[in-house]
Amino acid sequence: MSKQSRLLEEERRKVNFSVEELTNIYDGGVEQTEMKRKVEAAIHNDPECRCKDVGMMTREERFNDGMRRTIHLNKVVFPREGWNAFSKELDYVLRNIGKEFCLGIHTGVFLPCILSFGSDEQIAKWLPLGAQLQIIGTYAQTELGHGTFLRGLQTVATYDKASQEFVINCPEISAMKWWPGDMGKSANHALVMAQVVIDGKKYGMHPFIVQIRDLTTHMPLPGITVGDIGNKVGFETTDNGFLHFNKVRIPRENLLCKNSEVKPDGTYVAKTKDKMVYGSMVRLRAIFLEGEVVSALGKACTIAVRYSLVRQQGELEPGKPEVAVMEYMTQQKKLLPYVAMTYATHFACLKLKKMYNIFEQKVKEGDLSGLPELHALSAGMKASVAEQCTDGIEILRKSCGGHGYSNASGIPIIWARAVAGCTYEGENTVMYLQCARYLVKCYNQVQTNRLHGTVAYLNNMNQSTCRVNKANDFQQPAVLVACFQYRAREVIKSVAMKINHLTKNGYPNHEAWNKCSVELVNVVKAHITQYIVATFASVIDELSCSPPVKTVLLQMCALYALENITLYSGDFLKVGYLSPKQCDLALEAELDLLSCLRPNAVGLVDAFDYSDDLLQSCIGAYDGNVYERLFEWAKKSPLNKTEVHEETYKYLKPYLHAGRDILEGKTKSKL
Numbered sequence: 035m036s037k038q039s040r041l042l043e044e045e046r047r048k049v050n051f052s053v054e055e056l057t058n059i060y061d062g063g064v065e066q067t068e069m070k071r072k073v074e075a076a077i078h079n080d081p082e083c084r085c086k087d088v089g090m091m092t093r094e095e096r097f098n099d100g101m102r103r104t105i106h107l108n109k110v111v112f113p114r115e116g117w118n119a120f121s122k123e124l125d126y127v128l129r130n131i132g133k134e135f136c137l138g139i140h141t142g143v144f145l146p147c148i149l150s151f152g153s154d155e156q157i158a159k160w161l162p163l164g165a166q167l168q169i170i171g172t173y174a175q176t177e178l179g180h181g182t183f184l185r186g187l188q189t190v191a192t193y194d195k196a197s198q199e200f201v202i203n204c205p206e207i208s209a210m211k212w213w214p215g216d217m218g219k220s221a222n223h224a225l226v227m228a229q230v231v232i233d234g235k236k237y238g239m240h241p242f243i244v245q246i247r248d249l250t251t252h253m254p255l256p257g258i259t260v261g262d263i264g265n266k267v268g269f270e271t272t273d274n275g276f277l278h279f280n281k282v283r284i285p286r287e288n289l290l291c292k293n294s295e296v297k298p299d300g301t302y303v304a305k306t307k308d309k310m311v312y313g314s315m316v317r318l319r320a321i322f323l324e325g326e327v328v329s330a331l332g333k334a335c336t337i338a339v340r341y342s343l344v345r346q347q348g349e350l351e352p353g354k355p356e357v358a359v360m361e362y363m364t365q366q367k368k369l370l371p372y373v374a375m376t377y378a379t380h381f382a383c384l385k386l387k388k389m390y391n392i393f394e395q396k397v398k399e400g401d402l403s404g405l406p407e408l409h410a411l412s413a414g415m416k417a418s419v420a421e422q423c424t425d426g427i428e429i430l431r432k433s434c435g436g437h438g439y440s441n442a443s444g445i446p447i448i449w450a451r452a453v454a455g456c457t458y459e460g461e462n463t464v465m466y467l468q469c470a471r472y473l474v475k476c477y478n479q480v481q482t483n484r485l486h487g488t489v490a491y492l493n494n495m496n497q498s499t500c501r502v503n504k505a506n507d508f509q510q511p512a513v514l515v516a517c518f519q520y521r522a523r524e525v526i527k528s529v530a531m532k533i534n535h536l537t538k539n540g541y542p543n544h545e546a547w548n549k550c551s552v553e554l555v556n557v558v559k560a561h562i563t564q565y566i567v568a569t570f571a572s573v574i575d576e577l578s579c580s581p582p583v584k585t586v587l588l589q590m591c592a593l594y595a596l597e598n599i600t601l602y603s604g605d606f607l608k609v610g611y612l613s614p615k616q617c618d619l620a621l622e623a624e625l626d627l628l629s630c631l632r633p634n635a636v637g638l639v640d641a642f643d644y645s646d647d648l649l650q651s652c653i654g655a656y657d658g659n660v661y662e663r664l665f666e667w668a669k670k671s672p673l674n675k676t677e678v679h680e681e682t683y684k685y686l687k688p689y690l691h692a693g694r695d696i697l698e699g700k701t702k703s704k705l
């Protein structure tokens with residue numbers, strides 16, 4: 035056993051709570067952990083499914099291998115295990131195939147969109163085909179010229195009464211669809227968002243099913259130009275694509291018509307709120323965060339914490355043996371708040387998912403009243419959680435020093451995929467501002483109406499100050515929740531009053547809004563952090579678990595909150611809730627917590643339960659055997675295939691020979 039493995043074993047002996055119990059809580063119950071492990075075993079024990087060492091693969095190799103594994107899963111594993119794209123096991127399948135899969139947009143967006151936008155007949159026609167991969171679809175909304183401002187989309191679907199067809203057309207190059215996943219090389223159908231035009235009148239964005247490739251030859255159909263958009267920061271196994279339509283005709287029935295319909299004579303019939311056409315985005319914002327972003331942070335934490343416990347560098351006490359870098363307070367401050375963030379955002383994301391599921395159920399009963407709150411919360415959470423987590427992953431990467439910069443650590447690959455979450459499903463700033471719009475409205479209403487749900491804390495607008503006078507008090511969840519609620523409502527109040535002041539002084543609404551938009555983004559960060567802290571505190575409060583696990587979760591909650599107080603102390607001081615002395619106490623409380631948590635660090639990340647297969651990290655594996663793994667990995671570098679690289683002979687040979695001749699005294703060196 036290596037010295038590093040021994041160090042990690044010793045660390046595990048220090049952990050003072052049951053890691054398995056914490057894993058069960060994190061997963062949502064013992065049964066969930068069991069299901070997760072069953073799926074994990076089914077995938078792990080199938081050599082065709084296991085992750086390859088992706089750190090040294092080209093994009094093409096990763097795409098090809100991703101497609102091979104995806105088809106193996108669909109053709110062999112799903113039938114063998116009795117799973118499908120809608121099974122409760124799917125989340126765990128996704129977790130265990132380690133992001134190296136294809137057809138994610140087909141499975142995760144195209145199929146659910148058929149369900150949410152299609153009539154019963156359309157679902158009966160398209161869904162079974164899609165579920166069996168007999169058609170492969172993409173979600174084609176974003177264009178070269180527009181992604182955010184959906185009312186500006188330029189692809190048109192003009193209704194032709196005579197033939198009862200829609201003509202799908204891109205009037206200029208900027209109207210070309212750009213970015214849709216699985217479209218570049220895989221899809222033969224697309225769910226296309228296009229502006230409906232009937233008799234010259236525009237009716238806004240609507241979803242259509244359009245066949246784009248031939249089902250025999252897979253060649254683009256007439257009028258279609260389609261391909262892959264090229265290499266990106268991450269998402270190597272996804273063929274994000276471009277798609278241009280030149281007057282492509284499709285039957286009237288291909289307008290997915292659950293929400294609105296065009297009759298044969300061209301009569302337009304709206305059946306529900308127009309914003310339901312944005313429903314697929316709300317769904318994805320509410321459900322993808324945990325699996326794509328929070329889990330990425332959890333993996334990065336696992337790697338960085340394990341590595342910091344075995345990486346010994348420098349002396350803490352002069353003349354004494356070298357210490358693990360985790361002993362440095364600065365290192366603890368770099369790592370442990372992100373472990374806490376993983377727990378905090380994980381539980382908040384689960385709550386958001388639940389809220390989405392309840393909303394979906396209510397929609398079936400015709401009740402859409404929850405949409406504004408859900409839209410605001412999912413937009414705010416998506417932006418805030420994606421930003422916090424991906425910034426955290428970068429800090430964790432740097433905390434691993436030189437090895438963090440190598441793909442061997444696994445962290446660059448994890449970050450490259452997760453950071454896309456700041457852009458897709460609504461660019462973050464734009465999403466912050468959507469949530470801000472709702473919060474300002476709520477503030478304006480609270481003067482006359484009582485608010486409910488996630489904004490109920492705005493009902494209490496009384497001035498007060500924090501009573502804490504010793505650091506320890508800052509570990510109480512109720513104290514922390516009060517801090518965050520106070521800060522959030524005061525920053526909302528302040529910016530809402532500024533907007534109202536500007537509009538009263540003659541600024542048009544849109545100008546007042548734009549002038550305040552920097553503060554509005556901060557307002558949403560305050561609201562969402564408040565939501566995360568309050569949710570985490572209430573989850574812990576409702577838990578029945580062993581005292582050591584409860585204690586460590588309370589410490590996680592306090593650490594997440596205190597880190598945010600330290601980061602945003604300016605806000606807490608400005609709104610007058612904390613004094614400078616209390617800000618110092620909050621920092622003291624945070625530093626005390628770091629020391630308290632230090633012995634439990636490895637247990638806290640082991641509880642996330644990421645297997646070595648999933649981490650793909652030489653420095654973060656369970657056994658801590660860092661250096662052997664790094665050396666084995668480096669040997670696999672493609673540049674090491676031959677002892678002397680071909681390019682050396684091609685370009686360096688004359689210089690080598692000149693140097694040899696000089697050193698052997700055959701010629702003289704000159705400058």
Ligand SMILES: CCCCCCCC/C=C\CCCCCCCCCC(=O)SCCNC(=O)CCNC(=O)[C@H](O)C(C)(C)COP(=O)(O)OP(=O)(O)OC[C@H]1O[C@@H](n2cnc3c(N)ncnc32)[C@H](O)[C@@H]1OP(=O)(O)O
Pocket residue numbers: 104107108128135136137138139141142143173175176181182183184185215309312313315316322326405406409457458459460461464468471472
């Ligand atoms: C076998 C193995 C197989 C593998 C299986 C894989 C499974 C896969 C699972 C996971 C993998 C997924 C990984 C992730 C992949 C990435 C996917 C990415 C997909 C995309 O990116 S799709 C494109 C997304 N695009 C956007 O999000 C666009 C963002 N823009 C908008 O949403 C809007 O344009 C806007 C909101 C910014 C503005 O719209 P607009 O109409 O102009 O509205 P406003 O004037 O601003 O507001 C008017 C009014 O409407 C309210 N409102 C706005 N939006 C919504 C909404 N969505 N819902 C409800 N209400 C809304 C707004 O608040 C205003 O209300 P008010 O007037 O104030 O009351």
Ligand SMILES: Cc1cc2nc3c(=O)[nH]c(=O)nc-3n(C[C@H](O)[C@H](O)[C@H](O)COP(=O)(O)OP(=O)(O)OC[C@H]3O[C@@H](n4cnc5c(N)ncnc54)[C@H](O)[C@@H]3O)c2cc1C
Pocket residue numbers: 139173174175176179180181182183212213214215269274454457458459460461462463464467
């Ligand atoms: C990995 C990945 C996968 C994707 N998959 C898909 C897919 O499957 N299907 C699909 O249709 N699309 C997909 N997209 C596209 C994605 O949804 C868009 O890129 C995203 O919505 C952002 O839009 P944009 O590119 O137009 O950004 P822009 O809006 O051009 O953003 C540029 C800048 O302008 C700012 N900005 C824009 N509007 C405002 C405003 N109103 N107020 C303040 N600031 C503003 C933004 O904050 C940003 O800083 C994908 C993108 C990525 C990166």
